[in-house]
Amino acid sequence: MQTMSFILSLAIWLPVAFGVLLLAVGRQENAAVARWVALIGAVIGFLVTIPVMTGFDNTTAAMQFVEKASWIERFNVFYHLGVDGISMWFVPLTAFITIIVVLAGWEVIEDRPHQYYGSFLILSGLTVGVFSALDGLLFYVFFEATLIPMYIIIGVWGGPRRVYAAFKFFLYTLLGSLLMLIALIFLYYKSGGSFDIATWHKLPLGMPAQTLLFFAFFAAFSVKVPMWPVHTWLPDAHVEAPTGGSVVLAAIMLKLGAYGFLRFSMPIAPDASHEYAWLIITLSLVAVIYIGLVAMVQQDMKKLVAYSSIAHMGFVTLGFFIFNELGVAGGIVQMISHGFVSGAMFLSIGVLYDRVHSREIADYGGVVNTMPKFAAFALLFAMANCGLPGTAGFIGEWMVILGAVQFNFWIGALSATALIFGAAYTLWMYKRVYFGEITNDHVRTLEDINAREFLMLAVLAVAVLWMGLYPKPFTDVMHVSVTELLKHVATSKLN
Amino acid sequence: MNQMNWLVVSPEILLLVAACAIALIDLFLTDPKRRTTFWLTQLTLAAFALMHGSMLSQGLGANGAAASVYGMQGLVVSDPMGHLLALCAGIAMMMTLAYAQPYAGSRDLLKGELFVLAMFALLGIAVMISANNFLVIYVGLELMSLSLYALVALRRDHGVSTEAAMKYFVLGALASGFLLYGMSMMYGATHSLDLPEVFNAIQTGQINAIVLTFGIVFIVAGLAFKLGVVPFHMWVPDVYQGAPTAVTLMIGGAPKLAAFAITIRVLVEGLSGLAHDWQQMLIVLSVLSMALGNLAAIAQTNLKRMLAYSGIAQLGFMLLGLTPTVIGANTLSAANGYSSALFYVISYVLTTLGTFGLIMFLSRAGFESEEVSDLAGLGRRSPWLAGVMTVFMFSLAGVPPMVGFYAKFAILQALVTTADPAYITLAVVAVLLSLIGAFYYLRIVKVMYFDEPTTDAPAPQHGGLGILLAFNGAAALVLGLLPDGLMALCRDVIVAALAG
Numbered sequence: 004m005q006t007m008s009f010i011l012s013l014a015i016w017l018p019v020a021f022g023v024l025l026l027a028v029g030r031q032e033n034a035a036v037a038r039w040v041a042l043i044g045a046v047i048g049f050l051v052t053i054p055v056m057t058g059f060d061n062t063t064a065a066m067q068f069v070e071k072a073s074w075i076e077r078f079n080v081f082y083h084l085g086v087d088g089i090s091m092w093f094v095p096l097t098a099f100i101t102i103i104v105v106l107a108g109w110e111v112i113e114d115r116p117h118q119y120y121g122s123f124l125i126l127s128g129l130t131v132g133v134f135s136a137l138d139g140l141l142f143y144v145f146f147e148a149t150l151i152p153m154y155i156i157i158g159v160w161g162g163p164r165r166v167y168a169a170f171k172f173f174l175y176t177l178l179g180s181l182l183m184l185i186a187l188i189f190l191y192y193k194s195g196g197s198f199d200i201a202t203w204h205k206l207p208l209g210m211p212a213q214t215l216l217f218f219a220f221f222a223a224f225s226v227k228v229p230m231w232p233v234h235t236w237l238p239d240a241h242v243e244a245p246t247g248g249s250v251v252l253a254a255i256m257l258k259l260g261a262y263g264f265l266r267f268s269m270p271i272a273p274d275a276s277h278e279y280a281w282l283i284i285t286l287s288l289v290a291v292i293y294i295g296l297v298a299m300v301q302q303d304m305k306k307l308v309a310y311s312s313i314a315h316m317g318f319v320t321l322g323f324f325i326f327n328e329l330g331v332a333g334g335i336v337q338m339i340s341h342g343f344v345s346g347a348m349f350l351s352i353g354v355l356y357d358r359v360h361s362r363e364i365a366d367y368g369g370v371v372n373t374m375p376k377f378a379a380f381a382l383l384f385a386m387a388n389c390g391l392p393g394t395a396g397f398i399g400e401w402m403v404i405l406g407a408v409q410f411n412f413w414i415g416a417l418s419a420t421a422l423i424f425g426a427a428y429t430l431w432m433y434k435r436v437y438f439g440e441i442t443n444d445h446v447r448t449l450e451d452i453n454a455r456e457f458l459m460l461a462v463l464a465v466a467v468l469w470m471g472l473y474p475k476p477f478t479d480v481m482h483v484s485v486t487e488l489l490k491h492v493a494t495s496k497l498n
Numbered sequence: 499m500n501q502m503n504w505l506v507v508s509p510e511i512l513l514l515v516a517a518c519a520i521a522l523i524d525l526f527l528t529d530p531k532r533r534t535t536f537w538l539t540q541l542t543l544a545a546f547a548l549m550h551g552s553m554l555s556q557g558l559g560a561n562g563a564a565a566s567v568y569g570m571q572g573l574v575v576s577d578p579m580g581h582l583l584a585l586c587a588g589i590a591m592m593m594t595l596a597y598a599q600p601y602a603g604s605r606d607l608l609k610g611e612l613f614v615l616a617m618f619a620l621l622g623i624a625v626m627i628s629a630n631n632f633l634v635i636y637v638g639l640e641l642m643s644l645s646l647y648a649l650v651a652l653r654r655d656h657g658v659s660t661e662a663a664m665k666y667f668v669l670g671a672l673a674s675g676f677l678l679y680g681m682s683m684m685y686g687a688t689h690s691l692d693l694p695e696v697f698n699a700i701q702t703g704q705i706n707a708i709v710l711t712f713g714i715v716f717i718v719a720g721l722a723f724k725l726g727v728v729p730f731h732m733w734v735p736d737v738y739q740g741a742p743t744a745v746t747l748m749i750g751g752a753p754k755l756a757a758f759a760i761t762i763r764v765l766v767e768g769l770s771g772l773a774h775d776w777q778q779m780l781i782v783l784s785v786l787s788m789a790l791g792n793l794a795a796i797a798q799t800n801l802k803r804m805l806a807y808s809g810i811a812q813l814g815f816m817l818l819g820l821t822p823t824v825i826g827a828n829t830l831s832a833a834n835g836y837s838s839a840l841f842y843v844i845s846y847v848l849t850t851l852g853t854f855g856l857i858m859f860l861s862r863a864g865f866e867s868e869e870v871s872d873l874a875g876l877g878r879r880s881p882w883l884a885g886v887m888t889v890f891m892f893s894l895a896g897v898p899p900m901v902g903f904y905a906k907f908a909i910l911q912a913l914v915t916t917a918d919p920a921y922i923t924l925a926v927v928a929v930l931l932s933l934i935g936a937f938y939y940l941r942i943v944k945v946m947y948f949d950e951p952t953t954d955a956p957a958p959q960h961g962g963l964g965i966l967l968a969f970n971g972a973a974a975l976v977l978g979l980l981p982d983g984l985m986a987l988c989r990d991v992i993v994a995a996l997a998g
Contacts, residue, residue, distance in 0.1 A: 026885065075904075077985040078911065118881070140907075144898040151892060154940070158948040159877075166948055170940060177897075177936055181929040184907070185922070188914040 010054050011068050011084040014094055015132045018048040018101065022124030029117020038109060041120030045105045048127060049098035059091055061479050064487035066137060066201075067091075074141070078191070080198050083138040088484030089265055089335060092477060093134040093258060096342050099466075100254045101127040104247040106459040107350055111357050112160060112245070119160055122152040123247060133259050139187045139198040142266075146259060147180055153248065153256065160245040168236075168243035175236040179226035183267075186219035190271065204270040207496050210278075217275035220268040221283075227260025228320060230283075231290045234313045241309035242362070246353030249305065253312045253345035258338045261319045265331075265488065269323065273492040276324070283324040288417050290317030295424030299431070304355075304362045307432055308348045311388060314421060315341050315400075321418055322403035325410040326492060332485045333402025336477055340387075340395035340470055347384040347463040351377075354456055355436075359445050364432060369441035373449040378437045380452075380460040385433045387467045389426040395470035398477075506569030506576040509549040509584070510624050516542040517617035524610030532608050536599055539613040540592055543620070547588030554581035558990055566994070568630065572692055575630040578991040579840070583627045583759050587752040590847055591620045593966065594751055597855035598744030600960050604863040607652055607742060616748060619645035623756040632681040632691040632768075635760050639677070639724070642756065643670050646749055650741045662740025669723065669733040677720025683713030684769075693768035700771035714772050717764060718779045725757045727817065728786040731810050735794075738806035743861065743868065746802060747854035750809055751847050757813075758843045761820065762836065762995070777821045781924065784821070787814025788931040795938045802868045804938060805853060808894060809846075811935055816842040818928055819909045822916045831916065837992040838908035841985055845893070845905040845977065852890045852970040856883060859967060862958055873942065875951025882964070884946045886971035893974045895939035896932055901977040906932065908985065 021044025029037045060067060066085030074082040086094060104123050112119045129152070132145035150173055158169035191198055194206050208216070226233045237257075241249045269276045291314050298310035315337065322334030354377060355370070356362055371378035387394035390401070400422065408415030441447050452460065470477060504511070520542070524535045557567075557578035566577040595616060602608040622642025629635040647670065651663035685691055687709040688699035699705060719730060726734040738746050765776050791811030798804035819839030822831065860867040860876075860883070867873075877884040893900035906929075913925040977984060 026881070073982075074980075075982045075985065077982055077989060078908075115878070118877075144903070147898045147903070151888075151897060154943070155947060158944060166944055169944070169948070170937070173940055174933065174937060178930075178933050181933060182926070185910065185914060185925055185929060188907075188911050188925075189922070191911065192915040192917060 008068060008070050010051060011086065011094070011131070011135045012070055013051045014048065014055070014098065015084075015128045015135070017051060017128070018044055018098070018124040018131075019128035021048070022121040022128065025117045025121035025124065029121065031115060031117075034113070034116045037117035037120060038105070041105050041124060042102070044124050045098070045102040045127070048124070049095065049102055052095040052098045052131075055086065055091060055094050059086075059480060061088070062483060064088065064484045069137075074138075078140070078198070079196050080140045081138045082141060083199065084135045085137050086135050088481040089488065090134045090262065091480055092335075092339050093255075093262065094131050096339060097127055097130045097134070097255050100251060100342065100346055103346060103350070103459050103463065104250055106455060107250065107353060108245070108247045109455055111353075112247075114160065119156070119245075119247075122156050123251065126152040126156070126251060130255055130259070134262060137200050139190065139200055139203065141198075142200070143180070143184060143187055146263075147177075149256065149259070150176055153252070156248045157240060157244045161243040161248070163243075164239070165243045168239040171236045172240040175226055175233070179223035179233075182219045183223035186216050189216065200266065204491065206271070208272065210274060210497060213272035213275035213496065214278070217268055217272040217279060220263065220272070224260040224263040224268065225286070227263065228257060228316050229260070229313060230286045230317070230320060231294060231313070234290070234294070237313060238306050238309040241312075241349075242303060242305045246349060246356065249349040249353075250346045253308070253349055254342040257312065257316055258342065261316065261323070261334070261338055264320065264323050265335075269492050270488060272496075274495050274497055276492065277326070280324040280326070283320055284414060287317040287321035287324070288414065290314055291321065291418055291421040292424065295421055295428065299424065299428040301428075302364055304352045304364055304432065304436070305349070306362075307364075307428060308345065308352065308388075311348075311425065311428065312341070312345050314425065315345070318400055318403050318418065318421065321414075322399075322406060325406050325414070326489060327406050327409055328485055328489060329402050329409065330406030331489060332478060332481055333399050333406055335481050335485070336402060336474065337399025339477060340399050340467075343463060343466045343470065344384060344387045344394075344396050347460070347467065348388055350459065350463065351381045351384055354452060354460075358449055364435050366443055367436040367446060368439050368443060369437070369446055370449065371437045372441055373446060374451045376457065377452045377460075380464055381437060382433065383464055383467065385429045387471070388429045390422050393468070393471045395467045397471055398474045501569070502571065503567065503569035506567055507574060507628070509546050509553075510621060510628075512549070513542060513546050513617060513621050513624065517614055517621065520617070521610060521614045524614070527610070529608075532603075532610075535610055535613050536595065539595060539617060542617065543588050543592045543595070546620070546624075547585050547592065550581045550584040550588060554578055554585055554991075557581055557994065566997075572694075573631045573634050574625075574628045576628060577995050579762070579995040580628045580759065582840075582987065582991045583755045584624050586844055586847065587620060587623050587627065587755045590752040590755070590851055591616060591748070593851050593855065593970070594744070594747045596963065596966055597747065597851070597858050600963065601744050601858040601861055602742070604861075605653070605742065607744070609652075612649070612652065612744075615645045615649050619649070619748065620752065623752055626756045627759040629760070629763055630693050632684065632693070632696075632764075635763065636674070636678060636681065638756075639760070640674060642753060643674065646745070646753070649745045649748060650737060652745065653742050658740040659742065662737045665740075666733050666737045673720050673723030673730070676716050676723065680713045680716030680718075680720060683709055683716065687713065693763060696768045697771065700769065710772055711775060714769060714775050715779070717769070718776055718783075721757070721761050721764065722783055725754070725761070725813050725817070726810055727783045727814050728790045728810060731787065731790070734810055735803045735806040738809075739800055739803045739868075743802065743854055743858050743866070747851065747858070750805070750850050750854065754813065754843055754847055754850075758816070758840065765820070766832075766836065767995070780817050780821050784814040784817035785924075785927060785931075787811060787817070788928060788935075792931050792935040792938075795935070798938075799870055800868055801857060801870050801873070801942075802854075804870065805850070808935065808938070809850065811931070812846050812894065815906065815909060815928060815932065816846065818924065819912055821924075822913050822918075822921050831912075833989060833992045833996055834915065835912040836996075837985075837989040838905075838912045840988040840992060841908050842905040844984065844988070845901040845974075848970070848977070849890045849893045849902060849974055852886065852967065852974065853894075855967055855970060856887050856890070859883065859960060859963060860958065870942065870945055871952065873945045874949040875946070877947040879951050879955075882968065886967055887946060888943050889971045889974050891939040891942045893978070895936040897936070899975070899978040901974050901981065904978060904981040904985070
């Protein structure tokens with residue numbers, strides 16, 4: 004592994020370098036060049052993550068592809084990167100989604116495309132940084148820095164209420180993460196001057212300290228996930244963001260919060276995590292059930308999928324805090340599959356929006372008559388969103404429900420209702436948009452998807468089916484790390 | 499202690515002589531040749547900065563107390579902290595004048611007075627930075643303040659400027675009075691004006707505590723006036739808005755370094771025996787400043803006024819770094835807090851230079867470009883300038899990876915590592931108030947990128963200045979990506995200052 008130890012740095016800084024290049028020399032006049040440069044950057048960014056997948060050793064819970072260099076000596080901060088079974092899949096997932104996003108904006112973004120693509124590439128690199136940072140302050144820097152490009156993306160290329168949504172997104176997230184910053188500094192003090200996350204994992208902490216840390220992290224990550232009741236920024240951000248922004252938000256940025264629970268809250272404050280697991284479980288169930296019902300009554304397709312994302316992320320947090328292997332592994336699988344599925348759902352809405360410029364369900368109806376190829380793809384993604392067996396959406400939810408039943412039958416039963424609600428809101432939306440008679444004139448003149456759209460939807464369809472039919476590569480990777488994490492979390496830090 | 503040691507003050511002597519000489523030379527120059535004055539001034543400032551830079555590296559070479567050298571019979575001190583601050587002040591003044599030159603040229607302000615007064619202001623700053631005696635501090639402060647009063651009034655046919663100058667002068671004189679009154683009380687109680695002797699006298703514990711407490715209240719109030727923190731901030735918004743932008747930058751840039759320096763010299767080197775009293779005052783001042791500064795900034799439509807309130811809040815945050823030192827009573831935690839505050843003030847000055855520099859860059863003859871709405875659509879009209887401004891705004895908001903984040907991080911770190919629940923609460927209050935602050939910085943970014951341009955006029959081109967501005971922005975970013983060097987430097991100079 005020694006020879007490949009720069010691979011994560013490449014995965015972070017290559018997209019960033021392409022993004023900076025686009026921002027620096029891009030011009031409105033040569034938009035076509037910007038698109039191709041962005042695509043090349045995104046593809047290279049993905050190619051460099053392939054060794055992470057192929058070279059990953061499933062048999063150890065240790066960090067792999069580790070890089071470590073002194074960064075801020077004054078505070079003992081290191082540029083320390085590495086991935087384990089928990090974080091590994093998010094590195095290629097991020098790079099993969101970035102390619103899709105570049106394709107999705109190809110003919111659609113006409114205003115300053117170089118800045119649009121530049122922001123996305125920088126965002127992609129920074130997000131990989133969050134997933135691979137093993138130093139607390141480095142994590143925080145990446146975690147916060149991702150806000151800047153996303154703020155610009157929503158605000159510049161978003162819908163009519165983009166300014167409101169961009170501010171809400173930024174300030175909500177900043178509030179949570181500032182409290183986390185205090186927690187990180189507190190851990191730095193407690194550990195005698197170290198920002199190393201692994202050191203923090205082993206650090207004995209009393210219950211009051213653990214409780215405070217747990218809630219500080221909770222503030223940061225619950226906003227990011229987002230959990231009920233701090234989810235209100237998400238529907239706004241999703242609705243106003245351009246298609247690419249929604250895809251990245253749903254597919255990747257929400258995972259940062261869930262990942263934070265696994266990397267910080269649970270191992271650093273295990274006793275507090277057990278103590279307050281009821282809180283997270285309750286909020287997750289509220290997200291799964293109540294937000295599922297809220298999704299059902301939405302008139303706006305993007306809002307519907309946004310609420311559906313919150314409900315699906317409720318499964319993730321539920322899985323984590325029932326502390327068994329099925330639950331945690333199921334949660335991680337759900338994170339990955341939701342990355343594919345929600346990304347695909349938002350892309351499908353984007354395809355329709357680009358043609359009709361409306362997201363209202365009522366403005367459609369009978370789309371299958373004019374866009375049969377597209378409707379077939381959309382059906383597959385809708386099924387995956389409901390959690391149909393054989394699609395990616397099924398595996399994670401099924402594992403979490405099994406885990407929940409092991410933990411407590413009633414929690415399992417309540418969470419399983421999500422399958423019903425999920426099917427209800429997704430299929431009802433599908434029916435109203437795609438089936439039936441054509442009632443709107445603009446639907447009559449719709450043209451089916453072109454080669455570019457076919458390509459991006461097909462790639463995602465393959466991913467969704469592959470993960471649904473053969474999830475072994477995903478679960479194998481995380482198995483050892485999850486076992487190790489649970490063993491760690493089960494050990495009390497109190498003496 | 500009792501030697502003249504002229505070498506210690508050689509940069510200041512150079513500055514004084516050059517300022518007088520340039521004032522004379524300028525008399526013989528006609529307006530079209532005014533650039534000569536500009537370049538002579540820049541040359542002088544560069545020499546000044548260079549001399550301090552080399553003395554800084556020499557001082558750091560020496561260990562501990564040996565790093566501090568006294569001159570002028572103990573009236574001034576030469577230590578690495580002073581040289582670092584003087585170096586930064588010199589560079590800040592050079593950049594200020596560089597940004598100011600086209601701005602002043604198009605407003606008929608490009609006179610010899612601008613440069614000579616700027617040099618005298620810097621001389622006052624340098625005297626304050628290296629002062630080791632209450633009266634020297636006062637002399638330096640007055641030299642700087644009087645130069646700045648005159649500079650604010652430079653646009654004498656302009657009503658708002660004149661009003662700002664009057665306000666600045668009256669309130670500034672009041673503040674000087676406060677400071678002087680406090681110093682006289684200290685003198686009455688300790689029988690000395692020399693900071694080390696005042697320090698020793700207080701350490702004996704024989705001094706009347708009531709006189710000392712009264713004295714410290716007046717001294718802190720005077721310092722707070724000069725720093726511009728709540729409730730002594732009233733002059734800041736009016737002066738920032740009313741003064742020509744070039745002069746605003748002269749007030750908002752280098753003098754903040756001097757204010758930091760005298761705060762350290764007076765409160766830490768002279769009166770650390772009373773730390774318990776002044777730290778409580780600083781906490782109140784700083785929380786009030788952050789609250790009022792951040793809240794009031796939200797309501798502003800004038801960019802300069804908004805930045806004035808932002809500055810109040812930023813300096814309030816900086817003051818927090820001076821508070822957490824009695825805990826543990828060892829110099830390690832003190833050094834941690836002070837060096838964080840030093841890093842904060844340097845990074846704040848760096849971003850302030852850039853933001854006001856950009857306002858001047860965008861202004862034209864007859865157009866001040868000082869309203870927030872004047873930035874509308876800058877991201878479309880001039881992506882480079884908008885990018886640089888974005889870096890500054892996120893830096894001021896404390897978002898990584900800009901340098902402003904590490905400044906805030908360092909201060910918070912100094913608070914939290916005291917492990918005192920009160921200080922941790924203070925840190926939480928500070929981050930919540932800076933969250934409010936993030937709103938108006940984000941609004942600037944919003945105006946630049948999300949709003950449509952109100953004018954088709956392309957942003958002005960000033961050739962070399964654009965490069966300077968880009969360097970300024972790059973510095974805010976690069977110091978954020980690699981903050982270690984400056985952080986370590988700040989720690990080393992503070993450790994040396996505390997040892998000496």
